[in-house]
Amino acid sequence: MTQTELIKRAQNGDVLLVKSDSAVGKAIRCLTGESYSHVAVLVWVPGLYGFTLRVYEFAEGVGHQTLPLDDWLAQRESQALFYGVAPEPVHAAPTRARTAAEYYTTASRLQRGYGYLSLVKVWLSQLIRCRIPVRQKVCSTYAQEIWRAAGFDAIGRTADPGDIAEHCQTLYPLWR
Numbered sequence: 001m002t003q004t005e006l007i008k009r010a011q012n013g014d015v016l017l018v019k020s021d022s023a024v025g026k027a028i029r030c031l032t033g034e035s036y037s038h039v040a041v042l043v044w045v046p047g048l049y050g051f052t053l054r055v056y057e058f059a060e061g062v063g064h065q066t067l068p069l070d071d072w073l074a075q076r077e078s079q080a081l082f083y084g085v086a087p088e089p090v091h092a093a094p095t096r097a098r099t100a101a102e103y104y105t106t107a108s109r110l111q112r113g114y115g116y117l118s119l120v121k122v123w124l125s126q127l128i129r130c131r132i133p134v135r136q137k138v139c140s141t142y143a144q145e146i147w148r149a150a151g152f153d154a155i156g157r158t159a160d161p162g163d164i165a166e167h168c169q170t171l172y173p174l175w176r
Helices: 003-009 023-032 069-075 094-105 116-128 139-149 161-166
Strands: 015-019 038-047 050-059 063-068 080-084 171-173
Touching: 003 069, 015 161, 038 094, 038 139, 038 161, 050 069, 050 094, 050 139, 063 069, 063 094, 080 161, 094 139, 116 139, 139 161
Parallel strands: none
Antiparallel strands: 015 038, 015 080, 038 050, 050 063, 080 171
16 A cells, blocks of 8 residues: 555554564564554644644654654654554544544643553563553553544453554555
8 A cells, every 4th residue: 555545545543553673673572472563543633724644653762742644654664564444433433533642742741751661561461461551651552542532442451563453454564
């Protein structure tokens, strides 16, 4: 799928998944036993000249951020990227998905920080196969929270990027 096709198809709550070969990406994939190392959420945001597709995420060393799709893709030029179609309940509630994604743009500095300790909870949740609440977010717990706010709560544990991929309706490789 090309970037142009993605823009035509994307809906609030859809995701971008990353398979990274960086040291951090490899560590995440090793600890979770998954092939994806990062997930970000797509959201259509109203602007002066109509709607703009933006990428919302929690990134290591940055915390919560939102970027235009072009900028996000440029930062991930050497990584394998995939577009994931969110579950139907998320598509049925696009405003709730956007509201949940935008919450952290005005949240406290502590809430917007990256949850390094939450990574341990994600890993532990994978082992014991049940949900462990996290205060500070990582990429996958942020996507899970957005989907839950939009009405999809079928992931029975604290999500890692692979759990998000597993619950997508369809996954498409992105070509640039």
